[in-house]
Amino acid sequence: MLNRIRTRITWTACLLALFLVPGLASAALEKPQQKCLNGLTKEAGKVDKAQGGDDSACVKNFGKAKFDKLGPGGTVEDCLTNDVKGKVAKAKTKVAGVVCSGEADPGFGVTGTIADEAMDAELALIHAVFGSDLASTVVDGKTDPSLKGAAKCQASVAKQLGKCGAAWWKGYGECVKAGLKVGSIDNEAGLAACIGGAPPGDPKGRIVKDCSTKLTKALEKCAGIPGGGQTLDELFPGCAGEDLETCIQNTTASIEIDAIENGAVGGLSCQHNVDAFCEGGDTPGADCEDIFGSSDCPPGAPTARCNPISFASLESTSVPNGLNFALIGGSTFEVGEPDLNGVASMECGLTQPIGLVIPSLLVACLTEVGGCDPGVIDCDGGTALDLDTVHHHTVDQLMVLPGSDPNDPLDPQDPLVLAWQAAEPGFQGADCRGVDQACFETENPSCTANETCAAMCDVYCASLPGNHTQSDSGCEGFCRGGTTDRELCTLDTECQQGGINNSGDCIGGNPVAHAGSCTCDCLEVGSGGPSLAGAFWCQVGLQTVTEALTGTLCDGNDIITIIGQQCVVRTTETITNTVLYAEDDKDNTLNQFDQGSRISCVDLLAGNTSGLAQAGNQTSYDGDLGDSATRTVQVCQ
Numbered sequence: 001m002l003n004r005i006r007t008r009i010t011w012t013a014c015l016l017a018l019f020l021v022p023g024l025a026s027a028a029l030e031k032p033q034q035k036c037l038n039g040l041t042k043e044a045g046k047v048d049k050a051q052g053g054d055d056s057a058c059v060k061n062f063g064k065a066k067f068d069k070l071g072p073g074g075t076v077e078d079c080l081t082n083d084v085k086g087k088v089a090k091a092k093t094k095v096a097g098v099v100c101s102g103e104a105d106p107g108f109g110v111t112g113t114i115a116d117e118a119m120d121a122e123l124a125l126i127h128a129v130f131g132s133d134l135a136s137t138v139v140d141g142k143t144d145p146s147l148k149g150a151a152k153c154q155a156s157v158a159k160q161l162g163k164c165g166a167a168w169w170k171g172y173g174e175c176v177k178a179g180l181k182v183g184s185i186d187n188e189a190g191l192a193a194c195i196g197g198a199p200p201g202d203p204k205g206r207i208v209k210d211c212s213t214k215l216t217k218a219l220e221k222c223a224g225i226p227g228g229g230q231t232l233d234e235l236f237p238g239c240a241g242e243d244l245e246t247c248i249q250n251t252t253a254s255i256e257i258d259a260i261e262n263g264a265v266g267g268l269s270c271q272h273n274v275d276a277f278c279e280g281g282d283t284p285g286a287d288c289e290d291i292f293g294s295s296d297c298p299p300g301a302p303t304a305r306c307n308p309i310s311f312a313s314l315e316s317t318s319v320p321n322g323l324n325f326a327l328i329g330g331s332t333f334e335v336g337e338p339d340l341n342g343v344a345s346m347e348c349g350l351t352q353p354i355g356l357v358i359p360s361l362l363v364a365c366l367t368e369v370g371g372c373d374p375g376v377i378d379c380d381g382g383t384a385l386d387l388d389t390v391h392h393h394t395v396d397q398l399m400v401l402p403g404s405d406p407n408d409p410l411d412p413q414d415p416l417v418l419a420w421q422a423a424e425p426g427f428q429g430a431d432c433r434g435v436d437q438a439c440f441e442t443e444n445p446s447c448t449a450n451e452t453c454a455a456m457c458d459v460y461c462a463s464l465p466g467n468h469t470q471s472d473s474g475c476e477g478f479c480r481g482g483t484t485d486r487e488l489c490t491l492d493t494e495c496q497q498g499g500i501n502n503s504g505d506c507i508g509g510n511p512v513a514h515a516g517s518c519t520c521d522c523l524e525v526g527s528g529g530p531s532l533a534g535a536f537w538c539q540v541g542l543q544t545v546t547e548a549l550t551g552t553l554c555d556g557n558d559i560i561t562i563i564g565q566q567c568v569v570r571t572t573e574t575i576t577n578t579v580l581y582a583e584d585d586k587d588n589t590l591n592q593f594d595q596g597s598r599i600s601c602v603d604l605l606a607g608n609t610s611g612l613a614q615a616g617n618q619t620s621y622d623g624d625l626g627d628s629a630t631r632t633v634q635v636c637q
Contacts, residue, residue, distance in 0.1 A: 028180065028181070028182070028183035028186075029106055029180060029183075029185075029186060030103065032099070032102075032103050032104035033103075033104055033105065033106040034106075034180045034181075035099070035104065036098060036099060036100035036104045036105070036106055036110065037106055037109050037110075037176060037180060037185075037191075038173070038176065038177050038180065039098035039099075039100075040095065040098050040100070040109070040110065040114055040264070041114075041169070041172060041173035041176050041177075041264065042173050043091065043094045043095040043097075043098060043115075044095055044114040044115055044117075044118045044169060044263060045118070045166060045169035045170055045172075045173050046091045046094065047088065047091040047092055047095060047115050047118040047119050048118040048119070048121060048122055048165055048166050048168075048169045048256075048259075049091075049162070049166040049169070050087040050088045050090075050091045051088050051118070051119045051121075051122035051123065051162075052122045052125075052161070052162025052163065052165050052166055053087065053162055054079070054080065054083060054084070054085075054087065054088060054122075055080055055122055055123070055125075055126040055158055055161070055162055056155070056158045056159040056161070056162045057069070057079075057084075058070060058076050058079035058080055058134070058138075058158075059076065059126075059130075059134070059138050059154050059155050059158035060155040060158065060159070061079070062076040062079070062138050062140060063138065063139060063140060063141050063142070063151030063152070063154060063155050064141070064142050064151070065140050065142035065143050069084065070082070070084070071083075071084045075134075075135040076134045076135055076138045077133055077134045077135040080123060080126065080134065081123070088119060091115075092115045092116075092119070095114065095115040096115070108187055108188045108191070109188065109191050109264055109265070111262070111263060111264065111265075113262065113263055114263030114264060115263075116263075117259040117260070117262045117263030118169065118259060118263060120259065121165060121255050121256055121258075121259035122162060122165055124255050124259075125161060125165050125251065125252060125255050125256070126158065126161065126162075127238070128238045128251045128255060129157070129161060129236050129238045129239055129247070129248060129251060130154070130158070130235075130236060130237070130238060131236075131237040131238055137234070137235065137236075137237060138154055139151050139154065139230060139235070147230060149224060149225060150225055150230040150235055152221050153221050153222035153225050153235060154235055154236075155221075156218045156219070156221035156222070157218060157219065157221075157222070157236065157244075157248070159218065160210070160214055160215050160218035161248060161252070163210045163214065164207075164210045164211040164214075164215060164248070164249075164252045165252055165255075165256050166210075167202075167206040167207045167209070167210040167211060168202075168207060168252070168253075168256035168257070168260065169256070169260065170206050171202030171203070171204070171206045171207050172194050172195060172202075172260050172264075174202070174203050174204060174206075175194035175202065175203055176191065176194050178203060179193075179194060188265050191264050191265055192261070192265050195257055195260050195261055195264070195265075211248075211249055211252060211253075212249065215245060215248060215249070216245060219244060219245055222235075222244070232244055238251070239251070268332065268333040268334065268335070268604065268605070268607065268609075269330055269331060269332045269333065269351055269609075270330050270331055270609035270610075270612065270636035270637070271329070271330040271351070271636070271637055272310035272327050272328065272329060272330055272331070272634050272635060272636065272637065273309045273310050273635045273636065273637035274308055274309065274310055274326045274327070274328055275287070275308070275309050276288050276289060276291060276306050276307060276308040276309065276326065277306075277307060277309070278294075278296070278297035278304055278305070278306060278307075279297075279304065279305050279306075279307045280297075280303055280304040280305060281297050281298055281299055281300070281303050281304020281305075282297075282298045282299065282304070283297060283298060283304075284304075288306035289306070290306050291306050291307075291308055291324050291325065291326055293306075294306040301321075302321055305324070306324075307324060308324065308325075308326035308327070309633075309635050310326065310327040310633060310634050310635045311324055311325060311326060311327055311632065311633055312324070312325040312327050312356060312630050312631070312632045313325075313630065313631050313632075314356075314625070314628050314629075314630045315590055315592065315628065315629050315630070315631075316582075316590070316625045316626050316627060316628035316629070317582050317583055317588050317590070317626055317627065318625050318626050319625055319628075323358060325356045325357075327354065327632060327633075327634055328354065329350060329351050329353075329354050330350070330351035330636075331348060331349070331350065331351065331614065331634055331636070332348065332349040332350065332351055333346070333347070333348055333349075333538075333604065334346070334347040334348075334349075334374075335377060335601075335604070335605065336374065338379055338601075341378075341380060341382070342378060342379035342380030342381075342533075342601070343376060343377070343378050343379070343380075343383060344376070344377050344379065345374040345375070345376065345377075346374055346375045346376055346377040346536045346537070346538045347374045347375070347538055348375070348538035348539070348540050348570055348614070349368050349370075349540055350366070350368045350540065350542075353365060353366060353367045353368070353554065354366045355553050355554045357549070357553070360549070361549070361624070362546045362547060362548060362549060362560055362624055363546065363547050363548075363549060363553045363554060364544055364545075364546050365544065365545045365546070365547060365553070365554035366542050366543075366544050367542065367543050367545070368540060368541060368542060369541045369542065369543045369565050370541045371541040371565055371567075372539035372540065372541040372567035373539065373567075374538065374539075375525075375536060375537040375538035375539055375569075375570075376525075376536060376537060377534075377535070377536035377538075377601065378531060378533065378534075378535055378536070379533060379534065379600075379601035380533055381530065381531060381532045381533035381534075381535065382530045382531070383526070383530065383531055383535070384525075384526030384527070384528055384529060384530055384531060385525065385526060385531045385535045385536065385537045385571060385572070385573050386526065386527045386528030386529075386531070386571065386573045386574045386575070386576075387523065387524065387525060387527060387537055387569055387571045387573070387574070387575040387576070388466065388468070388523070388524040388527035388575075388576045389471075389521065389522065389523050389524075389569065389575070389576070389577045389578070389617060389619075390461075390464060390468060390521070390522040390577075390578050390580065391519075391520070391521050391522075391577070391578070391579045391580065391619040391621075391629070392460065392519070392520045392521075392522075392579075392580045392581055393514075393517060393519055393579070393580065393581040393582060393583070393584055393621055393627055394514070394517045394518065394519075394581040394584050394586075395453075395456050395457060395460045395473075395518050395519070395520035395581075396431045396432050396453070396456055396516070396517060396518035397431075397581070397586075398416055398460060416459065416460065416463050419459045419462070419463065420456065420459050431475075431516030431517060431518065432449050432450075432452045432453035432456060432475035432516060432517070432518040433449050433452075433475065433477075433515075433516045448486070449475035449477075449478050449486075449516075450473075450474055450475050450478055450480060450486060450507075452475065452518075453473045453474060453475040453518035453519070453520070454470065454473045456473070456518050456520065457470045457473035457518065457520035457521070457522070458470050460520050460522070461520070461522035464522060464524075466524045466527055467524050467526070468522040468523060468524040469522065469523060469524075470520065470521065470522060470523075471521045471522060471523040471567060471569075472519075472520075472521040472566065472567065473518065473519060473520045473521065474507035474518075474519050475507060475516065475517075475518055476507050476508030476512050476513070476514050476515055476516060476517045476518075476519065476621075476622070477489065477490065477506075477507065477508055477512045477515035477516060478506075478507055479494065479495035479505070479506055479507075480495070480505060480507055480564055481495075481505065481564055481565070489506035489507075489512070490506070490511045490512045490515075491506060491510055491511055491512075492505055492506045492510050492559075492561055492562045494506060495562075505562045505563060505564030506562075507519065508621070508622050509561075509621075509622030509623070510560070510561040510562075510622075512622075513584075513622045514584045514622065517584060519621050521619065523569065525537060527574075527576070528573065528574060531572075531573050531598075532598065533598075533600060533601070534572070534598040534599050534600045534601055534603075534604065535571075535572050535573055535598045536571070536572055536598070537569065537570065537571040537572075537573070538569070538570050538571075538614075539567040539568065539569050539570070540567070540568045540570065540616075541565055541566070541567055541568075542565070542566055542568050542618070543562070543563065543564060543565050543566075544562075544563040544566070544618075544620070545559055545561070545562050545563070546559070546560040546561045546562075546623070546624055547559055547560060548560060560624060561623060561624060563620055563623070566618060568616055568617075568618045569616050569617070570596070570614040570615065570616035570632075570634070571596055571614065571615055571616070572596040572597060572598035572612070572613065572614060572615075573595065573596060573598075573615075574593070574594070574595045574596075574615070575593070575594055575595070575596075575615045575616060575617060575631075576591075576592070576593050577590075577591070577592040577593070577617040577619070577629055577631065578590070578591055578592075579591075579619055579627060579629050582626070582627040583626050583627050588627075590627070590629045592617060592629055592631045594615035594616075594617070594631050594632075594633055595615055596612075596613040596614050596615040596633070597611060597612065597613035597635075598612070599611055599612045609636040610636055610637060611635075611636065612635070612636040613633055613634065613635045613636070614632075614633070614634045615631070615632070615633050616631070616632045616633075616634075617629060617630060617631045617632065618630045618632070
């Protein structure tokens with residue numbers, strides 16, 4: 001989505017940038033690699049063109065009262081995403097069909113988002129000019145003949161708007177093709193030099209033609225407006241108070257350049273520093289490679305450890321000394337529009353899926369799936385952004401009504417018990433199936449055990465010191481998400497009807513170890529004092545699948561367990577993590593602490609991310625190593 005910080009790039013600025021060159025000729029990429037990059041840019045351009053064509057048709061058909069051509073919903077706003085003729089979907093399918101793996105992988109320029117960026121660019125463009133809801137701005141000139149001129153004006157602008165947007169992608173594609181042919185594009189910088197306008201970014205002058213010459217002609221249809229009481233500001237509220245032609249040119253340049261950068265180069269990102277050094281022992285600070293055995297850090301573990309700079313360290317009751325992994329790959333960042341205090345939304349992601357191999361046991365495959373709320377970045381400083389996470393494996397045991405569990409009686413006046421009684425006055429039983437016992441026994445698919453657990457978790461998080469709120473919860477033995485949501489389960493396979501990446505998971509182990517236990521995760525943002533400028537926190541939506549160490553790793557086969565979507569937190573500040581009742585045992589507790597490192601927003605937005613460090617954690621219940629807590633530190637190189 002196009003929600004990064006966007007500066008409206010002026011048409012003049014683009015023309016001034018025309019003389020940037022992709023670089024001196026160097027070794028050309030192999031033919032399959034060139035075919036990959038050429039294919040992506042060409043087919044993505046067709047996605048942009050198809051969506052722009054849809055936008056134009058929607059405005060035109062509504063203006064002529066051809067409502068039957070708008071698709072489901074019947075409004076011009078619905079029409080924009082109805083893809084009535086299926087052209088957008090067809091174009092996106094062709095992007096997905098471009099071969100960029102194996103010998104065709106150029107090692108850069110393949111983000112996996114280029115088709116969505118192209119489509120989203122045209123949707124953003126039509127809304128940027130016509131307003132946030134076209135149903136309230138596009139006019140019907142047939143039903144009301146007094147608006148005929150206004151309808152023709154809007155149709156003409158919408159048509160040329162789409163062509164202008166497509167010209168940016170066409171010009172970019174032609175520049176890339178030429179650069180690949182002579183060998184001047186062999187990295188992301190080469191691609192980036194093609195973004196921004198005419199020669200070399202528009203070698204055939206398509207942008208000037210469609211966004212200037214032909215746009216001027218298209219706007220002739222708007223001569224004589226207002227008509228029927230409609231002014232240009234009312235017909236195109238996104239450009240109200242501005243010269244319409246200049247506004248369209250500047251808006252198109254800004255949105256399309258942003259989309260091409262995000263889709264081809266990947267937007268804001270950094271690669272993780274995976275160097276490793278010895279800690280403790282005879283050679284502290286020395287370079288090392290044996291992260292698991294620490295054999296090159298004498299005298300070896302546990303006295304000395306080989307620690308990667310960017311790492312994941314898994315700890316559990318069964319692995320008290322932890323397992324260290326190098327965090328390969330990189331991080332992506334999306335920064336929203338800052339307010340007057342320099343505070344903006346912050347989204348983080350992965351540049352690629354990650355596989356963490358536990359020798360002789362399994363591989364944990366982490367894939368970004370999204371679905372998490374954005375965090376916050378404070379460019380001026382002052383916002384408290386330290387994090388405190390608390391994970392409780394069996395929070396339902398804290399909610400037991402006095403006398404209902406003779407093994408763990410509670411004081412009837414315990415504040416937590418009173419709060420729970422107030423929240424669920426009719427609750428009976430000792431776990432999150434309590435109000436659902438009949439449902440549980442009869443396998444009714446509409447069980448509300450997960451909802452009961454969520455209510456328990458809300459009460460528990462609110463009882464903690466500070467300002468904790470629930471971040472996740474689930475009743476073990478029930479599916480969550482997918483087509484089997486809320487159904488009983490004992491194995492992950494019983495919750496996978498929709499496929500691994502489109503289904504829920506069976507809460508608990510595989511098989512479920514503690515049916516009825518309510519797992520509860522709490523998060524407090526701002527557990528410390530005010531942070532300095534550049535601090536942020538964010539969440540990454542991850543799905544974790546563990547597979548056996550056979551065949552191709554992380555290929556979706558030989559699955560051991562599936563952990564459904566988790567919103568994994570990160571921060572440049574401190575993060576404290578506590579896991580209570582690990583393994584369903586009140587005497588087992590895991591404690592972790594890490595700290596990240598911030599850089600200025602100026603450096604971040606300029607891509608100068610060296611030294612930026614994000615600290616985070618991820619907790620899993622009843623996994624292959626029991627309850628585990630994995631702390632992470634990702635340092636940009």
